[in-house]
Amino acid sequence: MNRTATGLSRRAFLTTSAAGLAALSPILAFRANASAAAGELLMVPATPNPNGGAERLFLLQGDPLSGPIRQIVTEEGNPVPAPVLEPGTRRVLRLMHFNDMHNHITDMHGARGDTHRMSQIVKRMAQVRADASEDEVVLLLSGGDDHTGSVFDELLGWAPDEFVADAGYRVNSAAGVDVAVLGNHEFDRGAEMLRLGIERDAAFPVLSANVHGSAHLTRDRDYTAAAVVESKGLRIGFIGLTTQVDTRVGQPDDPDMAVASPVLAVQNVMPALAQVCDVVVILSHCGYGTGQSRTGKAGAVRMIGEGDFDIAATAGALTDKPVVLIGGHSHDKLNEEGLNPDNVAEGVLMTQAEANGKYLGEIAMSIAADQGRKAWFTHVGLHAVKPRDQRVAADDPKYPTLEQDGDYDAEFEAAHVEPLRVALEGKLAETIGTVTAGAAVSTQTVMADRYSRENALLNFMNDAVVARSAEFPNGQVDLALFNATAILSGVSDGPLSFGQWYDVMPYADQVHVAEMTGAQIQQMLESNAKRLVRPEEEGDLDLSGFISRGFMHFSDALRYRIVLGDSAAEARAEDITLNGTPIEDQLDQTFRVAINTYIRLGGFSEAWNGQIIGAGVPGDIAGMDLRGLDYKDTGLVYRNEIIAQIRAAGGISPDTAALDGRLTIA
Template sequence: MSHHNQSLSNGLSRRTILLGGAATAGLASFSPFLTFRANAAPNVGELQLVPSKPNPNGSIDKLFLLKGDPLAAPIKRIVAEDGSAVPSPVLKAGERRVLRVLHFNDMHNHITDMHKKKGDTRRLAQMVKLVKEARSNAAKDEAVLFVSAGDDHTGSIFDELMGWSPEEFAADAGYRAYSAAGLDVAAIGNHEFDRGAELLKKGIDTDANFPLLSANVHSSKHMIRDKDYMSAAIAEIKGLRIGLIGLTTNIDTRVGQPEDPTLAVERPLKAIENLLPAVSDISDVVVILSHCGYGEGKHASGKAATERDIGDGDFAVASLASKLSKKPVVVVGGHTHTKLNAQGMDENNLIDGVLITQAQAHGKYLGDIALSIAADQGRENWYNSVTLHPIKKSDKRVKADDPKYASLQQVGDWDSGFEESVVVPLIKALDSKLAEVIGDVATDSLGREAMINSRYVGENALANFMNDAVVARSATFPSGKVDFALFNATGVSSGVAKGALSFKAWYDVMPYADAIHVATMSGRQIHDMLQSNVKRLLRPEEVAKTDMSGFVSRGFLHFSSGIRYEIELGNDAASSKAINITLSGQPIESVLDKTFTIAINTYMALGGYGEAWNSKPIGGGVKGDIVSFDLRKLNYDHTGLVYRNEVIAYIRANKEISEFNGGKLDGRLTIR
């Protein structure tokens, strides 16, 4: 096989990869999956095909939503809501179409990245320019589809426009911008639920002019499938019918929260097994928006510096899809922040003829898949071209004669009308929040590089400050002052520079939406938790071969100053031990039966998902299948308070972060 990358505006004029696969039988004019029944709700094993309005700024000519429960049983019939016959796939024998899928994933609200010295990187506006060019230059037989594979929230200051309750809601910045950008459809990612399903619903209702898809999210108290989101949809563009299915990771989605106790996520493979055959039968091509992660089971890629638990990842999804359908199927992935097919087709991402792709994260790339599809020939006679288009960074300090200049964002690289009419008003709404000085940093030892490089290998000065701040603030908690606090290492996302500290600078340190849950633990349970924690340390012999800026998804925890201990490394993780443990100055052996209170952030209280504080093996590259301590089983007082907000309140009250008020190493953890 050979491959060739194309510019975004050229369509698929040169088709260079032929994907082998078994031929499928010709589509009948009336499929066995298709029937109709007037004005009746779907039964078990049925879905209703319901007409809907596509995003007026997008490309879809006709949009149909598939309503019903895809998890109760395999879908045997698709019925029309109004009693009319469900039309068969559009392509006629001998016809061919090109489908262009322009995609991104894990944007995490990096719509525009703002920087005082380098200038603003207009990520989404650059994509809008490229998408508009693709649509305007498309040939008569070329359909252009613009999609997101999920995680469109949590990660930038724009999140703050959502607030923390429906009353505080101002805008869902991501969905509002996507609607104006002409996005056609998006999957629901795990971080969509970080502020709760009630706020997600508010964002969808207010700002999403496109369908949200997940076939395996169910039973939310606040969001109703078939009303607020769908399991699947059918889009028609230029005579091509495209089946669309959304999947959400069942490993890392925040379920079990008090405000939405019934929210659940089924295994993605169950949803695909039940749903894909019926969707495929009424489609010319199927696009699976899979926010499940690249790989399968334990896998390392993208943002993971070591192995993490993926579960039913894209390898498994593609493999099963290839067995369930003979039609062309593409898996547009997300969740793991993996850069795939940047130089054209990587044959490792082609599983039994099903293509997998992903565009890293944070708007760094716009993915581009172009498929030439022939009617009645399934995957036997279809061609594709794949690539990633880099989104240029801004650095206005670089002069025009610098060799780097051409690779950086310049005037004309983005859609200025979109930026001015859509993004600038959102930024203005944030101006006061962004610029607000919440305190001063009185030390130069808490910079980003130092904090990122130390968070997995031992004591971390900024984590010390954060945990001690929460203990101090707990004097104001309704449940009373806590003895200790903890926070996971992956939640320390940056450092702080000496000088004035803005809200945005602290937001960059703590971008995740964690509440505070106060657990009651015995000294014996804390002892066992620490023994589990020491086995998660990134050991000295691992550091040199680990990208310290990536996520080491082992769930290593940092603690407030009342918990002090040493780590005896041993020969490997399994033999490492926590020794000389003291709790509030007392040897732990003397307080094993005493009870303590400890503030725990949401992610850890819910078991750390892929970071395994849930009785599953630790993972993250730790060898030996070491069973983890289960933080989920503790008794909790769910305070409703936000971890980041309490730390900010502490900074404001103290007017600074300094060595004097906790921003330092104090020997609470030593390694020998």
């Protein structure tokens, strides 16, 4: 199977792109001849992003997880002196930030027109920097998950010989990002591909104090636990934290990679870091809340484990220096209209700028030497990034809220985004088939049905995987499944392009084949019955968003009925047949089931890992644990297999995408 991302060669693309930013990677400051002793972090000078706001950059190298960090030292072994901001001196620190961009650099749409998200941010950043006073420091930060979510992901490839560019990191570098944190989706295509992206396209440091053990990604070479930025006499410390709950650990090619407690990492690093800095910024890609996210409707709540509330409470008690926490992962819109007191814990401000480039966050603080946290906040808020809709007339009241040509930096777009688009043009526009299935596979239908009932497009996808499995390296499967949150839109009648199908399923899942007994399949359906959005809930939930309960759809060999009962706890699966035979007659028989990576790894916050289902499901119902099944890795990409079947069938028709009663609801 050909998985090449584009017809343009990597050599040609790198030559014609606007910047040789790979050579600027600050991680090249790694010192092979110097190392930190136990309980120390080594402060190593590095090259800051020339497009950013840092005058000097230092990376803090060493093990932040072996125990408390007693001191931060220079390469000569001397303790790093305290900040040099003279008493009575005051600086304004303006932190501009985004999180969970998910490669929504430019959203391309035939009818609405293109939304130039990063180029809008660049235009605003240029104005902020131009307006800055002599005593003001302006930095641009990423709260993680710069990858996975748009067709630009395809330039990263799936193996080193397919790498064309890390679009997110390349554009971030050109935009002037000063520091970023590793989010969970950075690891979707494996740590080896992440390493290439950092090495070749990140002109800024990426941080995580709690990721460790990877066979491909090396701390202090590819990323560091923390960093220090100096500008205009102000010293700003940064610590990065990555979610334990949703990061893809346990991958077959990287079995020892792990994510430690973010609270433990903060406990170990914060006291020493605060001693050598005027202010500390926590880049937390762990989620807003504790245990589960704190905002949104009940069905959108997700399990996050140790989240921002735990981290802020821990950090605030460890220092009297100003501390802010810029969050991510849970896609929350915080402090939109100014500071919400609920977003302060132990004196630590928590904020977040939703996701997908919809907002640029801003924190401005006036910091006086030796004054700690006394009266140091001046402003916090969000700036909307305008969506494009060229169908709206100039006299329409909505017109001012929509992107127009003057709202983005056209020169930046041409210099840094257009080369990426050129590399993708052939892939995006390529027709893979024709859709004739009508409203049954439309976005409206998919969004309305995916969490609560049988869906024709998901039927098609699962059946396509079963059909394709005749060519799998380890043989035909009996059954395929897919989780509802992994499909983000439907399709409309007419020619279907690669780009349109990418919008349907943007996530980087591979195909794994598990052996399951009939009894295990029965147990899986019983768990699935408790996860659907019930009729009495539908009016109160935003069905277009994530309802992270792990509800799954199956291929046509598996048929069953969900009896709702009076509550989720009473919901059950009945009349289950597999290949036309009642499941009760096949409990000891073994079946081969195609499972996507997300579910194979336990569904993380969607609780196919034995944890409580959550996400608004009452009663503390434990989900089934699918992680311990006997898996065989195919090495195949889920999306590519379905595209291959679309090509083979000529498209998606009423014959291949229909409601056939495989799931009924009582």
